[in-house]
Amino acid sequence: MTVLLAQGFVILLALMGLPLFLVLAALALLGYLDSGQSVALFFASNIRPVATNPIFLAIPLFTLAGYLMAESGAPNRIVRLSRAAVGWMPGGLAIVALVACAGFTAFTGASGVTIVALGGLLMPALLKDGYPDRFALGLLTTGGSRGLLFPPSLPLIVYAMIAGLAMEGASQMRLDAGPASAEVASETPARSARSDVEKALDDELDRIMGEREQEVREPQGEPKKSDEAAGEEIDVEAEVAAMRAAPPAQDSATGTPEVVAEAPASGQAPAQVSVDRLFVAGALPGAFALTLVGLYTMFIGVRQRVPRSRFDGRELARAIRSTAWELPIPLIIVVGIYGGFFTAIDAAAIVAAYVFVVEVLIYRDIAFRALGRIFRESMVLVGGILLILMSALALTNYFIDREVPQKLFALIRDSITSPFTFLLILNGFLLVVGCLMDIFSAILVVVPIITPIALHYGIDPIHLGIVFLTNLEIGFSTPPVGVNLFVGALAFRRPVVELYRATLPFLAISLIALIAITYWPDLSLFLVRWTGVR
């Protein structure tokens, strides 16, 4: 009772502006106290992941790359290129803005700098071309999160990491520490001196991290072990089990990817959530949503009779030449990750180093003097996110320990029977969450609870991730606390209420896209199956 009161008090403080990482930390500590666990567990559950999981490395690297690009002349060059490439289409400059915003958001890992970097540039130009003021405002404000589903967006990375942990917790209970975990535990020679709690966590993490971690730890390890690398063991076993169960004729007809995709439905261990898979999965749904907004933009453009630029091959060539050094960046990510040459974390390192060399040494857009400030600015954001992540990991640990997802599932099992009903209710729930919470806290608090329940309904965790992120993309621009609205209000010097109205048509279109993405799982899963990325 006292604990419940204290937790209520913490929520109140949260509304008063207590930093989110402290809110989550306080809730976790109170939870530990309540369930009679040692508060020392707080750090056992989160320091190790941050210190050893390679996913966390991607966050500072991509954010740094984004900030460097935002501070350089890249926004100008990207707008020029977009104009030369798509300015001739009906909708003219608005289409340019849409494409540039999506591209830039994806580049910068959706860290919220898009509106600041491109908004000031595009807003006056849109008005000059005769677009209605409200339309331009809405387009640019919602544009700040438009590229959320394209790699390397930061929420995509964070989702993969948290959902991986949550699924680990869920499968651990179901498999009851089966042969997979026993094998992993036996091959950790350097870690014998640790407490049982930490060891269990280590094993959990090793499995999530998959072969990358294993390769680094044991460079000369036996090939057999690195073959069945930790992260895929559940996957592989489920696959084998499914193949054994299925008659051979059907087996050859459906192929392996199908078997994996069917595994969750048949109650087997589900497909693995990894950053790489989410990166691949987001492409089609993201493009779909972008196309819908594009059509609306064209409609407005035609109705307003805005001027279009004539397609000029020479200007396009010049624009391409001016961005010649930046154009390979998406290629690095797309070819590298989609082609399976390297991981998202490798891509982060390559992109960050590349952007640094290009913007500072080749274009010389950024003076050496400014580097300290840019590094600091980007890392203040990263520090804030990492601290929230760590607190949330501790809270997740508590939720899973208290079997909160199972209890919630038991509560709704009788009233919600079909996965479609579940997804519908989930969408409603997430939209409310998106309005009230920022994207990172929403992922961190809600995903661990939702993922195990969704698995019970046989929903593919990758599909769930895309649905989840699409919801939050809408939430980014939804009143009252969508972050885009406040950044937009600052960038355009307009009252927030005006932005509320301006974003409404765009939110309506996003909702249509959301419904399609929710009830058409193949849109998200087709590319994953086709490319076979793990």
Added chain:
Amino acid sequence: MQVTGASDRLEAGGPMKEVLQRADRAVATAETAVLVFVVATILVLAFAQVVLKMLGAGVQWVEMLSRYLVLWVGFLGGAVASHQGRHITIDVVSRFVKGPAARAVSAVVSGVSFALCAVLLVISCSFVSQKVSDGSVAFAVGATDIPEWGMVLVVPVGFGLMAWHFAVQTLGPVQAEQGGGA
């Protein structure tokens, strides 16, 4: 989510307060210098490791060190964010409360933040001392083992720095210097 700069309201205050706030800025400058150095190191290490891996010569400690340094970025960046009042908050109340009431709210929030950071400082100290006593190794550079406690020491240090910044802020909003840095 709201990311704002620390309020730049100027307030009357005693000389003691001014000394404290000046010390606060000095601490933040030092934090920034270390933070920038750590980020630059991560950038170099992470890229070097990718190149080495492509040549089939990945070095384990390079990868492990760059991952542990992410922890450093988290806590040092968090400390600077505390100084600048730029942590991610939900913060609904301050949109409706103005004037002295707003100042009271922010003082309460700073006080609670200080208390929570102090609690986390104590817990993290026992976490680190456990690392010291069990002698766990983070990674090995050649034949030299780097103890894990050395790598996670930044956790209590970070909470200590954040506790300090929040404590100073209970006295009133600190004027964050812009543009400085290392």
